[in-house]
Amino acid sequence: MPRASMREQLVDAAHDHFHEHGFNGSGIKEITDAAGVPKGSFYNHFDSKESMAVEVMRRYGESRRLEMLADESVTPVERIRNHFAYLAEDLGRYDYTRGCMFGNFGAELSTQSGTIRAEVSDSFAAWESALAAALGQAQAAGQLASTVDSAVLAGFLVNAWEGAAMRAKVVGDSSPLDHFFTVFDSMTA
Template structure:
């Protein structure tokens, strides 16, 4: 999911370059600490080009959240966890895939919309809503497999496919925060291991009653 360098001859238009710069710079230093000048410098465009495409930094933030949702949707749609026949194996393989892509510095593997939500949830409803749409939109892609796994194993529980899908994102976002706090990606990978064990536990009870 890396982006071309400044000198790449096919980087695309100024708007795309600004959105790619936002993706990278905001994950590295946060939304509040990122200035329009920072974004223009990283994108290799003028401030005039910025304001041609975005009326404000907040408008850029909203569009960046949507851009993140679109580009990560394509990334996850092509991921290998979809290849399993068993829906539970697809869910567990998704968790394994999330662990596998926790590599490099926190800015490389953490979530843009999670980062912006932490900073802007109270100050920018527009950014908060765009970030929520991205996070819950991704969670929704897990629901069909979770639901199918529940049916296949005759799980009747006081939790739903939607609630478990949302929980996966809660664990991942929390894991990213711990990695940022410690500067150590292994703590995030450990959290994902615990998530995998938890999902396995939920589906280990194949009785007709509610799971504990």
């Protein structure tokens, strides 16, 4: 079986380190050691730890499965609920210790790095856009009791989810996520 490229090994190791220890708590040496590659090889693939973090966030964004929100074989409300259920399962897989990388990086780095802040902002915007489309379809189908503009509602749900994910990290269980679902379910018609 061919060996994964050093770049892939570095990104995988950085993903785990950043998610577990944060950006500032993860050193390049720790990441290269975890990847099983020489420290010097890091700079063959990345200009900086910040550029690696951008790549990690992009890959993390791809793993958030936004395409679920556009799956027209499922009703809009089911798509939305299934999407958030997938995110909840992901948080539970790590016993609620990791949180959402977008939220984590936003909280940790938004005042330290304009590049990271922009990437987090773009990631939230893409999520809100996909969610707003599904919410608009749910409203048009009469599946939502709320008449709030779908873009505003999407922003609210992303903000609520991020707060619930952070709180789940603090309390170490799913109760904040359960509250999110209770409120979401109360909005459905």
